[in-house]
Amino acid sequence: MKQLYRVLTWLTQMYLPVYLVTLDERTNNIVVIAGEETVVVINPEAEVDYE
Amino acid sequence: MNKPNFREMTRKQLRDYVLQNRGDTEAIHALALHVQSNGKRLNSVDELQQVIQEKRNQGLEP
Numbered sequence: 001m002k003q004l005y006r007v008l009t010w011l012t013q014m015y016l017p018v019y020l021v022t023l024d025e026r027t028n029n030i031v032v033i034a035g036e037e038t039v040v041v042i043n044p045e046a047e048v049d050y051e
Numbered sequence: 052m053n054k055p056n057f058r059e060m061t062r063k064q065l066r067d068y069v070l071q072n073r074g075d076t077e078a079i080h081a082l083a084l085h086v087q088s089n090g091k092r093l094n095s096v097d098e099l100q101q102v103i104q105e106k107r108n109q110g111l112e113p
Contacts, residue, residue, distance in 0.1 A: 003096055006096040006097075007096055007099060010096065010097070010099045010100050010103075011099070011103075013100075014099075014100060014103045014104075014113075016103070016113060019070060020069065020070060020073060022069075022073065022079055023079075024076075024079050024080045024083040025076050025079075025080075026076070026080050027080070027083065029083045029087075031069075031079055031082060031083050031086075033066060033069065033070060035103075035112065035113045036112040036113065037063070037066075037106075037111070037112060037113055038103070038113050039062065039066055039082060039086050039090070040086070040099070041083045041086045041087055041090070043087075047092065047093075048092070048093040048095075048096055048099070049086050049087050049090040049091065049092050049093070050086070050090050050091050050093055050099060050102055051062055051085070051086040051089055051090030051091065
């Protein structure tokens with residue numbers, strides 16, 4: 001949850017609009033869709049992937 | 052309507068599909084897998100600022 005808070009803080013601080021925050025129910029990964037191209041995934045171990 | 056084959060979609064196509072079909076758990080799962088397979092693992096969340104800035108420096112819209 002702390003990682004999600006920090007991801008959302010950074011994204012909005014960088015002027016990227018956040019369009020969707022959702023949960024991949026199969027894996028409990030959090031998926032954040034922001035900006036024009038950005039997708040961020042936070043896994044239950046709090047590791048963060050960006051594409 | 053038949054569902055698209057998520058495995059054959061690009062990240063952008065998947066992203067757009069999820070935004071249009073927010074309750075489609077299968078598509079959300081496919082998008083997460085795509086990012087984990089093809090994206091960049093950040094050493095810390097603070098690196099997010101750096102990767103976004105790098106993208107902007109390349110003239111891309113993050």
